[in-house]
Amino acid sequence: MGLPRDLRLSRFCPHCASPLAERRPPGDGRDRLVCPACGFILYLGLKAAAGTVPVLDGRLVLIRRGVPPGEGLLSFPCGYAEIDETLEECALRETREECGLEVRLEGLLGAYSYPPSVDDGSRVAVIAYAAAVVGGEPVAGDDATEVVLADPAAVPWGDLAFLSARDAIRDRLARGGLTGGPATPPAPGRGSAPPPRRAARRPRGGPPSA
Numbered sequence: 001m002g003l004p005r006d007l008r009l010s011r012f013c014p015h016c017a018s019p020l021a022e023r024r025p026p027g028d029g030r031d032r033l034v035c036p037a038c039g040f041i042l043y044l045g046l047k048a049a050a051g052t053v054p055v056l057d058g059r060l061v062l063i064r065r066g067v068p069p070g071e072g073l074l075s076f077p078c079g080y081a082e083i084d085e086t087l088e089e090c091a092l093r094e095t096r097e098e099c100g101l102e103v104r105l106e107g108l109l110g111a112y113s114y115p116p117s118v119d120d121g122s123r124v125a126v127i128a129y130a131a132a133v134v135g136g137e138p139v140a141g142d143d144a145t146e147v148v149l150a151d152p153a154a155v156p157w158g159d160l161a162f163l164s165a166r167d168a169i170r171d172r173l174a175r176g177g178l179t180g181g182p183a184t185p186p187a188p189g190r191g192s193a194p195p196p197r198r199a200a201r202r203p204r205g206g207p208p209s210a
């Protein structure tokens, strides 16, 4: 079976720069992008991203995205895992970078992926952890423009950027025990939940962070 056209983004071998060809390697069950010159096989797959759904003073810590996809919409702090870090390290780093908080991981919330029909082409597998805030202050950073503390009873569902955000928050609420952490409370006028800026829209399954 051939590769879907919109998933064939790479045209040249990353090793020797020869044009890639769509071929079926011996023993493989599907066509791959193969380099005829050096034999390199470019396996396309899901990219791993990890993040946390922190709780601060009983409220969920969300971030407003400052970059596409989902620019202006909300998600939990999350991003692509680097080649030299674990998923746990990635989750802690992204949380620190995007919302300024040090957290303690409190178990896996879930692993989320969606079919290409509801994805935006980024083909990401999102791993989300429950987390308690143990330090720092809720300040937006990196590609986040705002930290939003959401009351569990008033989650802005229609303002979420991704299906993974919806599902991870849903799973965090189902876990219960939203007692929050002891970290520094947000300063007045910062971190409060604004009204949704956009009409409700169907979240996509795209990446949580660029």
Ligand SMILES: [Zn+2]
Binding pocket: 013, 014, 015, 016, 017, 018, 035, 036, 037, 038, 039, 040
């Ligand atoms: Zn090559």
